[in-house]
Amino acid sequence: MTTDWSDPxxxxxxxxxxxFKRQFERDKAFYRSLATRKQKPRxxxxxxxxxxxxxxxxxxxxxxELFEIRNIANVVPPATAWDDSVGAAIEYALAHxxxxxxxxxxHTGCGGIQALLDGLEPPSDTHLGRxxxxxxxxxxxxxxxxxxxxxxxxxxxxxxxxxxxxxLRTYTRVRDGLESGKLGVHGWLYVxxxxxxxxxxxxxxxxxxxxxxxxx
Ligand SMILES: [Zn+2]
Numbered sequence: 001m002t003t004d005w006s007d008p009x010x011x012x013x014x015x016x017x018x019x020f021k022r023q024f025e026r027d028k029a030f031y032r033s034l035a036t037r038k039q040k041p042r043x044x045x046x047x048x049x050x051x052x053x054x055x056x057x058x059x060x061x062x063x064x065e066l067f068e069i070r071n072i073a074n075v076v077p078p079a080t081a082w083d084d085s086v087g088a089a090i091e092y093a094l095a096h097x098x099x100x101x102x103x104x105x106x107h108t109g110c111g112g113i114q115a116l117l118d119g120l121e122p123p124s125d126t127h128l129g130r131x132x133x134x135x136x137x138x139x140x141x142x143x144x145x146x147x148x149x150x151x152x153x154x155x156x157x158x159x160x161x162x163x164x165x166x167x168l169r170t171y172t173r174v175r176d177g178l179e180s181g182k183l184g185v186h187g188w189l190y191v192x193x194x195x196x197x198x199x200x201x202x203x204x205x206x207x208x209x210x211x212x213x214x215x216x
Contacts, residue, residue, distance in 0.1 A: 034064050041067040044093040044102045046086075046164070048074045053107045053190055058197065067093050073112025074104055075134040076164040079171045087171065094173040100183055102168065105197075106161040107190040113138070113157050137163045158207060161187045162200060 003010060024031055045055045046069045055066050069089045076090075077083040093099045106113075115122070115132055116139050122129035138160035147155045165187050168174050177183025187200035189207060197210040 031063075039064055039067070039097065041065055041093075041097060041099060042101070043067070044069070044090070044099045045105060046070075046074055046076060046103065046168075047105045048072065048107055048110055048112065050107060050110065050112075052192060053105075055105070058190055058195070067097060067099060072128075072131055073110055073135055073160065074106050074164060075112075075131065076104065076167040077134060078167045090168070090171050091173055094177060094183070100177070101186065102174070102183065103186045103188055104161055104164045104168065105188040105190055106157045108154055108157065108192045110153075110157050113160055114153060117153060117156065135160055158189060158200070161189060165200075 005011060005014065041064060043059075043061075043066050045059075045066045047053060047055050049070045049072050055061065055068055055070075056063075059066070067089070069086055071086070075086070077086055079087060090102075093102075112132065113135055116135060122132055124130065124133075135156075138156045141159050141163075142152060142156045145155075165185055168185060169178065174183065174185065178185065187202075188210065189198040189200075190196075191198065198207040199210045200207055
């Protein structure tokens, strides 16, 4: 296995890295401090793998600020599914990094949700087919609610985020944190068309733009 430097995709990455190294040199003190102290991220961010939805970019976060789990369609399998990749990251974030806020962030135009709406059913004996199964509860809910076609995708994406938050509560650490009032769990939607973030308000049962609010 060798790196083919003439491959344009590889060359882009290498040139990008060269630009990064120049920035690294300029901000050396900052990067050195990251390397010499333990990480202390402020959020556990559970988001989609989609290349267009970059958590650090949409929150203007610096390295060291977000601990991320990214997978297709920002899925949180229930604890009983024993998905060790997601489960271990949740446990590590809460128990070892001391993170006290978890964001589950979906996004408009999510291909992982779109798949079943388009009738694309990856075979159930593939990893993709098994993974996409986690989006079915949202699809079933929205189908039962007879949502119009124009709104179907975004409503399914929103419902899916809420289901992932329910699943998050099946993890002991999360449940304990919520019961003691020490943990915050947030459902957000990134609107790719406008750059907005919407937050789910479980009391009002609706989605509101995320923004600085005046203190009451
Ligand atoms: Zn997505």
